[in-house]
Amino acid sequence: MTTATTIEATHDDHHHGPEKGLMRWVKTTNHKDIGSLYMWFAFTMLLVGGAFAMGIRAELLQPGLQLMEPQFFNQLTTMHGLIMVFGAIMPAFVGLGNWLIPMMVGAPDMALPRMNNWSFWILPFAGGILLSTFFMEGGAPAFGWTFYAPLSTTFAPDSTDFFIFAVHLLGFSSIMGAINIIATVLNMRAPEMKLMDMPLFVWTWLITSFLLIGAMPVLAGAVTMMLTDRNFGTAFFDATGGGDPVLFQHIFWFFGHPEVYIMILPAFGVVSHIIPTFARKPLFGYSSMVYATASIAFLSYIVWAHHMFLTGMPVAGELYFMYATMLIAVPTGVKVFNWISTMWRGSMTFEAPMLWAVSFVFLFTIGGFSGLMLGIAPADIQYHDTYFVVAHFHYVLVTGALWSIIAATFYWLPKWTGKMYNEKLAKIHFWWAVISVNVLFFPQHFLGLAGMPRRIPDYSLQFADFNFISSIGGFAFGASFILLTYIVIDCIRNGKPASSRPWEGAKGLEWTLEPKAQYHSFNTPPSRKLIKAESQHS
Amino acid sequence: MTEVLIVIVIIAILTALGFGLVGMIKGGKAGSNRMFKSLVTRVTLSVVLFLFVMFAGYMGWIEPNNVMVDAPVVQK
Amino acid sequence: MSKEQAYYVPDGTYWPIIGSIGVATLFVGFANQMHGVEWGGSVMALGFAITVFMMFGWFGQVVSESTNGIYNSQVDRSFRWGMSWFIFSEVMFFAAFFGALFYARQLSVPWLGGADNNIYTPELWNGFKAGWDTVAFTTPGTTLQSGIEMSVPTQLVNTWGLPALNTLLLLLSGVTLTFAHHALRAGHRNQIIGWLVATIALGSAFLGFQVMEYGHAYYDGLKLTSGIYGSTFYMLTGFHGFHVTVGVIMLTVILYRIQKGHFTVDNHFGFEGVAWYWHFVDVVWLGLFIFVYWL
Numbered sequence: 001m002t003t004a005t006t007i008e009a010t011h012d013d014h015h016h017g018p019e020k021g022l023m024r025w026v027k028t029t030n031h032k033d034i035g036s037l038y039m040w041f042a043f044t045m046l047l048v049g050g051a052f053a054m055g056i057r058a059e060l061l062q063p064g065l066q067l068m069e070p071q072f073f074n075q076l077t078t079m080h081g082l083i084m085v086f087g088a089i090m091p092a093f094v095g096l097g098n099w100l101i102p103m104m105v106g107a108p109d110m111a112l113p114r115m116n117n118w119s120f121w122i123l124p125f126a127g128g129i130l131l132s133t134f135f136m137e138g139g140a141p142a143f144g145w146t147f148y149a150p151l152s153t154t155f156a157p158d159s160t161d162f163f164i165f166a167v168h169l170l171g172f173s174s175i176m177g178a179i180n181i182i183a184t185v186l187n188m189r190a191p192e193m194k195l196m197d198m199p200l201f202v203w204t205w206l207i208t209s210f211l212l213i214g215a216m217p218v219l220a221g222a223v224t225m226m227l228t229d230r231n232f233g234t235a236f237f238d239a240t241g242g243g244d245p246v247l248f249q250h251i252f253w254f255f256g257h258p259e260v261y262i263m264i265l266p267a268f269g270v271v272s273h274i275i276p277t278f279a280r281k282p283l284f285g286y287s288s289m290v291y292a293t294a295s296i297a298f299l300s301y302i303v304w305a306h307h308m309f310l311t312g313m314p315v316a317g318e319l320y321f322m323y324a325t326m327l328i329a330v331p332t333g334v335k336v337f338n339w340i341s342t343m344w345r346g347s348m349t350f351e352a353p354m355l356w357a358v359s360f361v362f363l364f365t366i367g368g369f370s371g372l373m374l375g376i377a378p379a380d381i382q383y384h385d386t387y388f389v390v391a392h393f394h395y396v397l398v399t400g401a402l403w404s405i406i407a408a409t410f411y412w413l414p415k416w417t418g419k420m421y422n423e424k425l426a427k428i429h430f431w432w433a434v435i436s437v438n439v440l441f442f443p444q445h446f447l448g449l450a451g452m453p454r455r456i457p458d459y460s461l462q463f464a465d466f467n468f469i470s471s472i473g474g475f476a477f478g479a480s481f482i483l484l485t486y487i488v489i490d491c492i493r494n495g496k497p498a499s500s501r502p503w504e505g506a507k508g509l510e511w512t513l514e515p516k517a518q519y520h521s522f523n524t525p526p527s528r529k530l531i532k533a534e535s536q537h538s
Numbered sequence: 539m540t541e542v543l544i545v546i547v548i549i550a551i552l553t554a555l556g557f558g559l560v561g562m563i564k565g566g567k568a569g570s571n572r573m574f575k576s577l578v579t580r581v582t583l584s585v586v587l588f589l590f591v592m593f594a595g596y597m598g599w600i601e602p603n604n605v606m607v608d609a610p611v612v613q614k
Numbered sequence: 615m616s617k618e619q620a621y622y623v624p625d626g627t628y629w630p631i632i633g634s635i636g637v638a639t640l641f642v643g644f645a646n647q648m649h650g651v652e653w654g655g656s657v658m659a660l661g662f663a664i665t666v667f668m669m670f671g672w673f674g675q676v677v678s679e680s681t682n683g684i685y686n687s688q689v690d691r692s693f694r695w696g697m698s699w700f701i702f703s704e705v706m707f708f709a710a711f712f713g714a715l716f717y718a719r720q721l722s723v724p725w726l727g728g729a730d731n732n733i734y735t736p737e738l739w740n741g742f743k744a745g746w747d748t749v750a751f752t753t754p755g756t757t758l759q760s761g762i763e764m765s766v767p768t769q770l771v772n773t774w775g776l777p778a779l780n781t782l783l784l785l786l787s788g789v790t791l792t793f794a795h796h797a798l799r800a801g802h803r804n805q806i807i808g809w810l811v812a813t814i815a816l817g818s819a820f821l822g823f824q825v826m827e828y829g830h831a832y833y834d835g836l837k838l839t840s841g842i843y844g845s846t847f848y849m850l851t852g853f854h855g856f857h858v859t860v861g862v863i864m865l866t867v868i869l870y871r872i873q874k875g876h877f878t879v880d881n882h883f884g885f886e887g888v889a890w891y892w893h894f895v896d897v898v899w900l901g902l903f904i905f906v907y908w909l
Contacts, residue, residue, distance in 0.1 A: 026631050027627055029625065030623075112692055112693075122637070153759070179695070179696050183692045183695040187691045221709075231760075232839075234845035235764075235845050240756065241764060241842055242726065247722060250713075251714065541909055551897055558893065559701070559890060562694055562886050567880065570886070577889070578792055580788075584788060603909075
């Protein structure tokens with residue numbers, strides 16, 4: 001017990017629960033409040049980004065320009081990507097981390113609670129600035145979420161400068177969030193909890209934090225160079241002055257590749273909690289999971305140029321980046337096999353979280369395999385910038401990252417609200433979503449292999465059938481979120497009271513708390529015995 | 539050769555700086571000592587490197603980046 | 615509050631929302647100012663003022679909580695983790711610009727000059743010879759893709775002049791800071807103040823000479839618009855100068871806190887954090903001096 005001292009602060013005589021009214025949310029330093037804010041913000045952004053996607057699919061329902069100008073279509077694809085990556089997936093994972101990490105490591109709160117508040121409250125401003133570009137002259141940025149120079153420097157609308165500052169703000173937020181999680185895991189952890197006792201969600205988030213702190217500043221550097229190239233006459237990405245547009249791609253993907261693991265590692269953590277629970281078996285290969293996560297994180301820093309096989313890199317470079325990329329399949333494969341082995345001969349039941357988690361394993365693996373195909377340099381010449389790429393990253397980000405977020409929501413919702421969601425509706429929602437998402441994205445593989453380029457509002461006639469199917473799947477998938485919203489709100493308002501451990505096989509310190517976790521989780525650190533009993537070890 | 543030597547010393551300086559950071563994170567008496575010692579190393583190495591670079595430049599082993607090889611085509 | 619409370623969790627606070635409003639106002643103002651909107655500059659200044667107000671208020675509150683003994687050693691360690699990873703994020707930010715410098719020097723500029731059998735060179739860049747004074751290949755009147763005219767310098771900054779002197783000054787400031795650090799650990803209060811004042815003076819002198827150097831360079835036509843050479847030169851030294859400025863302000867705050875007697879021989883994280891930051895800024899300059907001015 002390192003620091004079990006009593007704190008005599010000026011505010012000792014205050015009430016101990018949350019404040020009342022709106023100011024509670026503005027001023028809060030509580031990890032649960034901030035986690036909820038993150039989750040609701042992310043969900044709102046998910047609906048906004050989803051609405052853009054509906055616009056995209058509506059335009060692509062039939063060949064020919066149907067609904068919108070090509071320029072506006074490009075704005076939609078760009079903003080859809082940016083909002084989903086920076087506004088929905090990343091904040092949702094930070095929200096989950098906020099809610100769960102202090103409970104999982106036996107701490108009362110995050111290590112730096114005031115900074116925690118700031119890393120959330122930057123987001124609405126950044127999101128506001130980003131969305132406001134739609135109403136500016138020249139419209140929103142229309143160069144794709146990767147904002148390659150010179151599209152984003154020479155040929156971009158004025159609103160791009162607002163976009164740049166929004167990215168800066170999002171970067172501040174992510175870096176502060178990551179610092180906070182590192183400090184929490186390494187310093188607020190219960191004194192009796194060793195590193196290898198930590199639940200995998202904590203491990204994956206810890207490693208993700210290192211990725212965030214390494215990658216986000218590089219993104220800030222990239223957009224800063226864009227800013228000066230646009231406005232102050234520097235020539236970083238301008239060959240006229242001795243620079244190189246390809247330099248932008250190198251810097252962007254040095255951020256961008258770790259970024260994709262930032263969005264998937266916490267998902268691995270979530271799934272590693274849910275599968276053992278519903279298989280009623282300990283997680284297979286706990287330590288190999290930890291090492292695999294660390295290897296993936298390390299490799300993610302040295303493979304960035306596999307996004308750039310067609311930029312005219314020297315052949316030696318192509319070969320290096322191809323082989324390094326293939327290496328990532330090894331630790332990822334370890335994880336997939338561990339999940340499967342965990343389920344092997346388990347007494348499995350399929351409540352909603354498990355359905356999402358099992359379909360995660362299956363569908364994410366499809367996305368992983370198409371990633372391997374894209375990572376083969378000579379094959380990538382065929383696939384590059386086609387719908388195959390779109391199908392690939394939607395399989396890893398929608399049926400990967402988003403799937404795990406929904407799984408986590410159902411899994412921990414009883415702990416957050418003290419109430420149980422409607423299992424029957426949740427199952428209907430799952431089947432609705434999992435079928436429609438495959439109708440939406442699977443045909444896009446075929447479109448890409450047949451040569452349909454990404455980011456176009458119109459296409460030639462031979463692509464019409466698959467696009468039609470894909471769009472129908474898209475509308476159905478979009479509509480499924482109405483049901484999801486209903487299920488969550490219904491649970492919060494009318495849910496039946498849940499027990500403190502609503503899942504029979506669940507292990508973890510969070511389940512030792514009250515049914516609705518108390519405002520400050522662990523005022524006294526949990527004992528060694530309790531930590532041992534709740535650990536994921538076999 | 540000179541360049542390689544300079545880069546090696548820079549890496550050594552960065553390493554010393556890094557050890558200083560580790561000491562700072564650790565805190566307490568031991569951490570404080572470690573931090574101070576590492577920073578002394580880094581300052582000493584930096585001064586030595588600076589003097590060496592100046593000397594190497596003086597001896598002509600390395601060339602400063604302040605010479606314009608191709609004079610600009612000024613049409614006044 | 616229950617007596618078992620083992621960790622310090624602060625009460626609600628307004629500083630973060632003030633900070634968000636400040637930074638957002640600053641950026642919105644800046645963007646509008648760049649687009650020639652009349653009120654852009656004043657909104658930017660307002661945003662800057664709010665941000666500075668937030669920083670003084672927030673840090674001031676932390677300092678006063680610390681001196682009132684509210685924090686325990688665990689909070690202290692959280693601050694240590696926070697500061698160190700913040701600095702690491704700064705390292706990565708600089709790494710992006712150093713990366714751009716290395717890329718331009720080792721790859722893109724030689725390629726423009728036809729290295730690696732670049733078949734496009736005779737088509738696009740006929741007669742261009744690669745070298746790290748790449749600004750030289752422009753003829754006056756060339757405009758960049760951004761529509762801004764390039765500036766062709768008549769000469770580059772003399773490495774043996776102000777840059778060498780500035781390196782010496784900044785390295786000396788590292789030495790004086792180390793003496794201050796030693797004095798603090800030994801408990802000699804007057805010596806700390808002396809060495810700290812010397813450090814601040816050297817840092818300020820560095821900034822003064824840096825402004826002078828910019829003045830000379832600008833007069834000779836070496837500007838941000840002088841191609842990739844000017845871009846990397848000004849962005850690297852500019853961001854470094856900004857960090858030196860922040861460092862000088864932080865050192866001044868530390869000087870004030872030492873006069874107030876905030877630190878003890880055993881407990882002086884505020885000093886350690888700022889000292890490490892200063893050493894980091896110092897090393898970045900050494901890297902700049904060698905990679906920008908020499909190699």
